[in-house]
Amino acid sequence: MSGSSVLYDAQGPRARRRNVVYTVVFGLALAALVWWVYRSLSDKGQLDWEKWKPFFSGSEAWTTYILPGLKNTLIAAALSMLIALPLGALFGLARLSDHVWVRVPATVIVEFFRAIPVLILMIFGNALFSEYTSVSSDDRPLYAVVTGLVLYNSSVLAEIVRAGILALPKGQTEAAQAIGLRKTQIMTSILLPQAVTAMLPAIVSQLVVIVKDTALGGAILTFPELLAAVSPMSSYYGANTIASFTIVAVIFVLLNFGLTSFASWLERRLRRRKKSTGAVLAPAAVGGAESTGATV
Template sequence: GIGRLSDHAWVRVPVGAIVEFFRAIPVLILMIFASQIYAKFTTVSSDFRPLYAVVTGLVLYNASVIAEVVRAGVLSLPRGQSDAAVALGMRKGQSMLYVLLPQAVTVMLPALVSQLVVIVKDTALGGAVLGFGELLSQNRQITANYGANTIATFTVIALVYIALNAVITNLASRLEKRLRQGRKTSAVKENSPAETTETPAGAVSGA
């Protein structure tokens, strides 16, 4: 995401091409393609191949989406922030690291949490297609051992997903609130006038 904001075309163009390429491909296709790559060109065991394929697909797709979130978060800041950093003599890398990114984190946090929820749900694709042993795939074992309670099993699995994503969203909301409060507190301290303890010239101190 930072690379897409570079002033150098030799950095900006290749990075942009990679991000747009992996954003355009469905994550399920990336998982299947990665599975074939691991099967034909690597020595990864068949027991671990579904895990590798799922992780690879999720990383390639979601990293490209998060890169766009980072870029959009930085661009959403007022231009005066970067201008002020330049006026202080900071290079672009320093202004990005010390001025823009810390402020953009609060802006990006809701989108990042939404993407994290998507990642949790997309793991089900690996279980349904590649046989990856995640939560949804446990439906096969449960129905095989305890009868054809398919609806009840899927209901419990759905409730587990809902509870997990609710916890993630709640934690992120608390973190965002804390970051905003911390920023407001620091801003108030910086803008508060300094206390003066000067004694007037004509005042006489005594008991």
């Protein structure tokens, strides 16, 4: 059956004609929508060169508004990633512990912070730093944004780590136990190296969320991040709101695209280094197993 698939049969002439008609109709509707948006913006003067000139004919808009906001966005995102990644891995492994006194508290913490919106965590963090610490009012928004992002995203990353490890075949653990490896050795030498490659796309998706969620601090806590620069910039340059939002949106797209591209490159590199699904044990790990008296 050429032209057929396991999932569906090949389309007949009527189905192909119908799909062509649907494609043409959708294309025309999309073109009409784009034209309507273009005409609306043009009629309101949002496409005039004067609105876009500050971003292409000088550096004032960049040095005064965009670059300082971008710097704060990168600082908040980087701090949140550096803290949330190891913390999420720690809680994810704790949820897999055989000890109830470790597993239950870790589960409660992860489920609690994963259920609360990140914006509420930021507001709570701001109030906490205001009432019980000596953090200055200038630094408080950054601390609050990082706190909210870390609490929420570390909980999500903990679930990603736990799910990635549980997705591995049980034979990996059973084979390691058969040669006498301890649970810590199994986790660090066999399970984690294999799970990292599988978890990488989900982890990167969460890191992209961290970058974007820094904008919540600018909207609520007056944190001077990239998106918060739009309002003063638009007011200063004559209500060029569309142009300002467009430039900021492009920067966010480039940031996240760079992050995902790096992650894709890293994933391909890791997969090339692992020609098989099995992890290669270091001599020290094997020697540790032999010292326990286990036989293969």
